[in-house]
Structure formats: C-alpha cells, structure tokens
Amino acid sequence: MTAPAPIRIVVGVEPTDLDRVLAYHRVTKHQPQRFARSLGYMDWDTQPDPFRRFEGAPRFDLPLAAGEVATRYADLYEPGAVTPRALDADALGAFFQLALGLTAWKQYGDARWSLRADPSSGNLHPTEAYAVLPAIGDAAAGGIACGAHHYLSHDHCLERRAELAGDAARDLAARLPAGGFLVAVTSIHWRESWKYGERAFRYCQHDAGHVLATLRIAAAALGWSARLVEGASDDVIAAIAGVERAEYGRLDPVEAEHADFLLAVAPPSERGAEVDAAAVANALRGAAWTGAPNALSDDHHAWDVIDVVAQAARYPEDTARGLDGAERREPEALPLVPPALANGMPVPDVRAEHVVRTRRSAVAMDGRTSIPAARFYAMLDRLLPRAGVAPFDALPWAPRVHLAIFVHRVDGLAPGLYWFERDARVHDAIRAQLGDGPAWTRPDGCPEHLRLFTITERDLRGGAASISCGQDIAGGGAFSLGMIADFRRSLEVGPWWYRRLHWEAGAIGQVLYLEAEAHGVRATGIGCYFDDAMHRVLGLEDDRFQDLYHFTVGGAVEDERLQTHPAYAHLGARAKAAGEGATP
C-alpha cells in the first residue's frame, strides 16, 4: 500500500492565468440549484445601446446587396465554385451585409428590435467589426479612404476612424493581403453582462465565433477566402481597431471594447500570404484618427470576474509562444466529398443570400417535425474541416470541439445519445472517459467518413430539455446537442485557448443555423445549460473535456404575435433603390 500524498498548503502564491480562467469557468457553471451570478432582473434603465457609433467620423454609405449575390448556397462549400469578385464598394457592401447586416425588424406592441445576419445571446450583439482597407475609388471624389473603418450595421455604412494618404497609404496597402483587406473583431462585454452577469464573457466568445463564421461565409459568397491572422496579439488587434485610444477615455471602463481576432480576407490565391499585423498597427498609429465612440449606458453594473478572465485569457504579445505551441496540429486530410455524391445526402438548391438573410432562431419547436437521416448526415458533413472550405478553414488548428448529440426525431436513426467526433484523434481519449458502457457502434447507413457513434438508444427528450435549463426547444426539435471541447489540454497550452474553443463552438453553431435554414427547419443556439449535469450524463469526470455550448435543430413554431419589417426601410431612398423589402 502506498502512503497518501502529503497535503500541501500553498500560502500567498499568486494564481496563474490558467488558474484564473479555470476558476472563472467553474464559477460560471449553471447548476440546477444555483445559476451563475447575475442581477436576476432586467435593469431597463441601464440597457446598453446595441449600436456603436463614432460621433464626428465621416461616413461612407455602403450599397445594399438586396438580391445581387447570385451564389448558390451549396457553392459556399465548394472551393473554386464562385468566381472571386473584385474588391469594390458593391462587393464590400454585400460582404458586410451578409456577415453582420440587419436582416429584419421585429415588433410586438410598441417594442421594436432589429435582427442581424449574426445571431447573439439575448440579441445583445457585443461584437464590433473594423475593416482595414486600401483606397477604393478616389476618396476625394466620394470613394473609400485607405485606413481603418468601423462597420455600423444599423446604417449599413463605414465610419472612417483612421485615414492614410500618399506614401503612408501605399505602405499600408502593400501590407494588406493582395486584392483583399483585414477585419478586426472586438467585443463589448458590458452588452452581455448587463443581462447575463458573470457568464456573459462566455457568450461574448460564442458570439465572436458566430461572427468569425459569418465573415468567412460572406467571403465565400463573393469567391473570397478568409483566415485568422496567426500571431496577431490582442494588443496589436486593439491598436488596429483603435479601441484603446484616448477618445475611449470618456467612457466608463466597464464599456471597454476588447480585441478578439484579426481576419485576412482575400481572393483564394492570396490566402497563404503572411500578414504582419504589428506593422499594420504601426502604420495605423501614424494615421489621422477621427470620431469618438458613443456611450452605451448612463450607468453600469461591474462584474469583476469578467475583467479578471478577460485579462487572464488575453492573447499575449510574445508571439514566440505561438498560436498553438506544441499542440499545433494540421487538420486531418479529409476527402472532399461533394455531399450530393456521398450516400445520397441532399443539397438544398437555394441562394446563399436567401439562407443568410432569412436565418432566424427558433423560439419554440413543434415537437413533431422529423428530418430524414440523409439530411442529418448532410448537416454533420458540413461541420468537418476541409482545406479551402468555409468556415473551418479560417481556423488555423485541427478541431477541438466535438458533439454529443441527443437524437429525438431523425427518420432512420434510433432516438438516443450519439457521439460525433470532428477529428478521429480524440477517439481514444473520449472513449477512455466514457468507459466501456457504450457499445460504440456505428449507426447503419451512416456515411463512412462521418465518425458518429451510438452511445445509448433511448428517449432523451425530457433529459435534453432539463439539461438546457429546462428549455423545451432542446427536446422539441429533431435533435439537440452539447459541444464538448478538448478543454484542459488546450488551456494548458495557453489560457487564451478558452476563447478560441468558444469561437470554434460558435462557428459550428453558425453552420448549423444555416444548414437548418437551407434544409427547411430552424435552429437555436443555447447558452443556458447545466454544465456538470451534461458532464454526468456523458460520464465525464474531470475537466479534460468540458461542455461549452448547446444547440437545437428542428421544426419551428412561429410567434404569430410578432410583426416583421424590412431590414433597411429606415434608410429611405437608399433602400428603395436597392429594392429593399423584396424577398432576399
């Protein structure tokens, strides 16, 4: 018998950033008997403005796409199927509209709120985007200036933050991907913490992941590629977006805008080009900056743990540590199987723009609609990473987020719990955790390349709903799922992986949203779920794997009390000229 290990009491030792992130994750788990800390009520007096505006910044009105993008939905996922568009104002307008633009206004009584191409927890939209562009047209004659611009979805315009001219402009343009541009994405945690309190940091990261995918998919619709710029530290991204400049000093610090990621968007032939993000930031530091950010709320509630985790999970300046460190792995080489050819999986014949602009979250599921197994498999196929295929080619790492799927109503597949791994290399580790109880059988008729395994066959509608904080949408659809991340090992490489895992989960969610829409059903992201209850269902005992996001797909029930209005009618003549109001 070995002696028990001595108990070590460590006094006065500073927690590491990893400790801080792990503690944040633990303390923000919802438990049936204790939800993560929040106000517990809606403080309407402090509700943040969902739109960032820059007072005094010159604006460039982007053209509205309205039916102009002919790309078929299936072609989004076929490398080379879409001829790359030249970078002009029309293409840029279509890009931002498909990625981040308004898609509708909803009205109930006197209340009116907008919806966007990107979904958002609580429709609070913490994410902001900044484009670093070469000159497009002649700025003096109404073109777009070379520099950094904020995208304002409400008015579908660019607000000019930083302008460069002459040699400085030529120098910046030479640092951008040829024929393309950069998009810096940031989050305002306050927008989410206003409603959700301490768990809000997670939701901001999910939203950022959804946006990563909407940007990549919008690029695909225009024949462009998009990829995270590796090694761009948060400080560099903040400098590019201008979010730590003096003009932010007039805002309450709770409203701070935090760097998320930098995306290089360009024709596919340029996708390999390296971007020196620090040099771009330096060039922009010397630019003429204009505009002051609007205050979002008159008063605030501070949630200290959000500031702590935001600091601990920053991506540091020391790029020698690398994006992935020792853990960097290329995605497995997967055969590029046109889904139509693989086991008769159906391909929806619909325009990409239509799918993107009509995407909506289901607020209720009908508890009846089933989908054929072939459709279910087609949706899973889209979640696999393939070279040059949106959106997962934007992430320079192999998949670390896998799915535990509650199948409720899939014709040809028994109801039950299934494991879908997006990278075979996780198999032994998850199998060791789940033990020998499950048979680990492959469902009959499942295409060979989809690594789907049966864990248990039984009716899990009630269980799925109660794990999702009692939300019926998780049991009333065709299937729902938890996204299980290879957690501890990733965070040990660097605590910033906490954010990246949520981005990957958000990107998976975005693909499911669009797939559901294209296949005639609906989806909803579910941020409210009982973390450890889900871990217990799976038999996960430690934090090697953690459940980071839930999702549901099924037949939606429309809320007939809501009126729907066109996205951009408030832009008047601009909207009319673009035929706004017509079906996208």
Ligand SMILES: Cc1cc2nc3c(=O)[nH]c(=O)nc-3n(C[C@H](O)[C@H](O)[C@H](O)COP(=O)(O)O)c2cc1C
């Ligand atoms: C990260 C995330 C978490 C979400 N969590 C929930 C949830 O727990 N329950 C729910 O009904 N909807 C949830 N939603 C859906 C949002 O409420 C929805 O996206 C938002 O109201 C905007 O509507 P739209 O998706 O139709 O544009 C979530 C969405 C996201 C992106």
